[in-house]
Amino acid sequence: MTALITDFFAFPVSRGKVQLTWTLNSLDWHTLKLERVVDGGAPELLDKVIRGEQYLDDKAPTGSLNRNIEYRVSVEGLELPPFTAFTGETKRDPEAAEHAIGQRILLRKFGFPVALFSVKSTGVRCSCYNVVRGRSDLDDCPKCKGTGIAGGYADPRIIYMLGESREKKNVSVVEAGEIEQSDRVLWTNADVKVRNRDVLVTAGGGNRYRVESVEQGSIRESPTRQVVRCIDLNPTSAEFDLEIPPEMIQILQRQPGRSMAL
Numbered sequence: 001m002t003a004l005i006t007d008f009f010a011f012p013v014s015r016g017k018v019q020l021t022w023t024l025n026s027l028d029w030h031t032l033k034l035e036r037v038v039d040g041g042a043p044e045l046l047d048k049v050i051r052g053e054q055y056l057d058d059k060a061p062t063g064s065l066n067r068n069i070e071y072r073v074s075v076e077g078l079e080l081p082p083f084t085a086f087t088g089e090t091k092r093d094p095e096a097a098e099h100a101i102g103q104r105i106l107l108r109k110f111g112f113p114v115a116l117f118s119v120k121s122t123g124v125r126c127s128c129y130n131v132v133r134g135r136s137d138l139d140d141c142p143k144c145k146g147t148g149i150a151g152g153y154a155d156p157r158i159i160y161m162l163g164e165s166r167e168k169k170n171v172s173v174v175e176a177g178e179i180e181q182s183d184r185v186l187w188t189n190a191d192v193k194v195r196n197r198d199v200l201v202t203a204g205g206g207n208r209y210r211v212e213s214v215e216q217g218s219i220r221e222s223p224t225r226q227v228v229r230c231i232d233l234n235p236t237s238a239e240f241d242l243e244i245p246p247e248m249i250q251i252l253q254r255q256p257g258r259s260m261a262l
Contacts, residue, residue, distance in 0.1 A: 052121025096222035
């Protein structure tokens, strides 16, 4: 039987910031409690996340790389032992670290910028949220975009991606007639976790895609890459009107190899 939480990792992304990622093997709206333990001390509550799979600890203790910083994630309402991960655990494998550096260089040189809208995992539940069903009653709710949490998506951030395969055109038959949809497979590194239902925007804001599936690549349990399958958003989709700041649109218009800071 698959554990409720698997692939729990904690890795530093910059000074004082540690990215936590995990896989929640359930469609239920579980509330997860995140804690940090420094050098064997008392647990510190970081936050509570609703059905999420990532968290950025932006107040991580700095100092010696040898400090013992443990992270724990537990599920409220269930008598399960906490799942644990240690800072830098995914950076200890030399081959994985070298591979990660090579991928960043590859993306910097040949990748294209993408605005990533991550599905919110914390926040105020929308008025359309059905407690009994554990989800929104309106897939096209303008307030939460069908996610059940007010706002629906976090502010966009820039990541860099490359095409894994050529774009495919599929024709779907609906009540209004035939709709042509594009199916794309892209890849990026493991610095920022991409999840199902996230929205990707490319080409100056003109192309918008919804993430359908994400396949994680790793070297000896160290995450190194994500292969993302996505489909283009229908203009009538609730997520289609997500707004992008003007300065970010300028970044999206850049061509690969032009001052792309990862």
